Amino acid sequence: MVEEFKESEGWMPVETDDEGRWTPKKMGDSIKGIYLTKKTSVGQYNSIVYVIKNEDGEFDVMGTTGLNNAFKKIPVGHEVAIIFKGEKPLKPPKNPYKIFKVYARKPGKDSKEDTKPETKQEKPEMNLEDDSKTWAVIDEISLKLEEKHEKINEKNITAMALKMRNDPTEDFTKEEFEDVKRVVKNINFD
Template sequence: MSEWIEVEKEMEEKEKDDMWEPEAMGESIQGIYIEKEENVGQYKSNLYSIKTEAGEKKIWGSTVLDDLLAKVPLGSEVLITYQGKQPSKTGRNPWKDYKVQYRPVK
């Protein structure tokens, strides 16, 4: 019998490469806020698209990020900075904090 050949999950890997998932406090992403998708994935989250110099990056929404980006018009230039994890009031999982700044594109 011949060897098994594994079928690669190209789309999933490619999509993962396109995600912005900050780990260190102070990491940031800057670009044009081009799209907001709603009810995406198993948790029905928002998925935001930012067009950066390196290409399009996607960011999963969270309570904090959803509230902040709701105030930003599509098509604006955004600067999103990860502020680290904050302890929750209930003592459960910490939440990720972000600082969001924007300006109109000229």
């Protein structure tokens, strides 16, 4: 017997864990958005999950060996595109190895036109090569904030960077702190 549960009778649908997770079904499936953060030690296998935000919402992307290697090179805040290229069978009982193609670009880059992002005058344009160390620091701070269950935003990242600057055990210069402040202002956390 199939029962029907109607909202008019007080029943409300509850979101399952699979909602908000990107799981490719067929070759060519893709997701594109801003790389918000990385979650570590997720589930029984201590997996890594990458959070991607686009116009449809926030999506968890389960890490694989290939994705984990690619994301080591991508700073938080960059735009990413992931395309599912298929599977490579493994000996049972192992699941097939999923193959992905990953693309990344710095925030504000328009794929059709090579124009500068719309920013306020006082914000200098970011340079991926020059700011790679800064992005690594921001990624590290984001992970620390996530571990403390604190919101990842400009205020909290800047505050933690200031603590690092004032900590004599940290090798964190004033210039590095100023770079974090400058770069984090260009990240859209909404």
